[in-house]
Amino acid sequence: MTSLITPVRAALTGHPAYSQTFPCEPSTAEVGRKLVRDALGVWHLDSLADVAALIMSELIANAARHTPCHSIRLNVGRASATRVRVGVVDQAPSRLPVLGQAGENDESGRGLLLIDGIAHRWGFDLHGPEGRPWGKEVWAELLVRGVA
Template identity: 50%
Template sequence: MPQPTTRTRPTGHPGYSETLPREPESAATARKLVRVACAVWGLDDVAEEGALVMTELVANAVQHARRDTIRVGIDRTEAGRVRVGVVDFSKTRPVRKTPGPEDEGGRGLALVDELAETWGTDPLPWGKRVWAELEGKR
């Protein structure tokens, strides 16, 4: 299994990323990476929300991406702010839906919208990055 990559960011804090198989089980690895990053940065207050948001982003990529792998990343963009994201090889942007009470799916982005300060999609030449930022207590 590939090891997570750590890289220094302009904020002076390391970022964490890992390439994972495009399968539902990868959400567990992505959650662990979020929790580790938040612990290193002393942002335990956003670790669980970040892990949950990452789970939803991975689930969307697993369902809609076109290749066998996805790339997850966690960055500390400011002192108390964490950005989690997933890069995949689909250019189709995610759309927040309003599911009916009987629908089994379609609530993931609503949950991301509720937990994150902000979220969005960055187009890439070969796919996209879907990200969400969470604000911790300082």
């Protein structure tokens, strides 16, 4: 397993963000949750850690289950002073996320429904040239309470 000991450099401009690449497999969820908790701790936003870690776990699980990618990039950033964004970048732009309609007895298919219920908003962005993207980022945002 990859360690998070690697120092993270602060961005010189814009909003702060943390980003690292890991294998596209379910076990990456553990380091994804740690990345989220560490970043939110640095920003003194520990109150968002549980929800953000759950979202990251679901995004990683979706990438591992629904894409043929070997690696994914995990992102945690301050989209603005009032929003935190967590996301997973994969190299499967043709496999876009869709809200599931899991049956009562289904054991899977509720990840994006869960994210939709707990995040302020979620979506995806294609990466690469228009008409020929090389990948996508599926992301979710949480609101930072108490920021003026």
